[in-house]
Amino acid sequence: MGSVLHSIKEIISFITAIFILIALLLLLGYMGYSLIYVAPYIGEKDFLIPIYIAIPFPILLFFLQGITAYAWYVFLATAIGISGTLIILTGAIPYFKDFVRNPFSYKHNSFQELSEMFTLNIFFSMLVVMLLWLTGYRPQTPGIGELPLWNQMLQLLHASVYEEVITRTIFLGIPVFAIYFLRGEKISPLKILGGYGKITHIEGIFILVSASIFAAAHVPAWDVWKIAPTFVGGLLLGYLYIRYGIHASIMMHFLTDFISIPMALSSELQIVLGLLMIYFALVGFVFFISYAIRAYHYISPKKPEPVKIIKEEPSSWINMTCPNCGGRVFQYVDENTLRCVNCGTIIKLNEEKDDRLELP
Secondary structure, X not given: OHHHHHHHHHXXXXXXXXXXXXXXHHHHHHHHHHHHHHHHHOOOOOOEEEEEEEOOOEEEEEEEEHHHXXXXXXXXXXXXXXXXXXXXXXXXXXXXXXXXHXXXXXXXXXXXXXXXXXXXXXXXXXXXXXXXXXXXXXXXXXXXHXXXXXXXXXXXXXXXXXXXXXHHHHHHHHHHHHHHHHOOOOOOHHHHHOOOOOOOHHHHHHHHHHHHHHHHHOHHHHOHHHHHHHHHHHHHHHHHHHHHOHHHHHHHHHHHHHOHHHHHHOHHHHHHHHHHHHHHHHHHHHHHHHHHHHHHHHHOOOXXXXXXXXXXXXXXXXXXXXXXXXXXXXXXXXXXXXXXXXXXXXXXXXXXXXXXXXXX
16 A cells, blocks of 8 residues: 555656746746846836845845846846756756656655655645634735835845855754864865755754744744744755755745746736646645655654565565664665665665665
């Protein structure tokens, strides 16, 4: 039964990844167009981009204005363009190739997990809003949609990159790097930008810290109702940041924020993307359940009896005990690697146990 559900989930994930790729390419195209669209408004008095810190509530330092703000906007677009290129080359293309070769052999992939987490975040955010409406509470919003479209472009593109720097890099990337450095581990300074591949309790603690600050930073503009969805979103962004790097978290943030721009520019796209968002919310429920189960197994691992692993000729399935969740059914990823069907934990055969647990 577990393998059937896993296969269904992988098919849903594949279809979702196709839609996410289409949406991403569309948004990148509109981002390029926005460079031309906002240029005539450089002289406007409201052509401002705020520079602030979050400790945990945002404290304004100064505004970028005019040509300086536009130069910053070009820089942001460049950063997002590079991030998009990386996620497509290192995530999307390998994912689709692997799926065609072996559809149900789960491997960690930045684009697949970005797609799943984006839809999960959409589902959870909509769920929170719906529950609040049912209780009679009307969520407060900062009114970004009431701003001129060029100003929306400025603020949303800025948030996609800048918020990742002031919450993920400062409160996640730098502290984790500092701890490993002080422990005498050889680690590249580039790890400040994430991409560790694995998550230990050290990374887990600072993912929680950065998510908390990310949530608190949204309260002044959105009110307290925003804490729950932004905290969950912060956990997902932190996960992508640590496992794959800042480019992955930037792309999820960009997808979340900038998708309103093409909807504002085209009534046809408003309908199409609106329907797509409904689809994302529906499948997000599937991934919400999937990741909730995996998180539960990670937080509350069972202590199985020691099992002697005997290498055999690769077959489709093998019975043993997962050291993470206690599951008994494993699938070969390759001749030296097994994946727990229950929680997704990867185990290498005939290798010394790594002290870092590889999360599903």
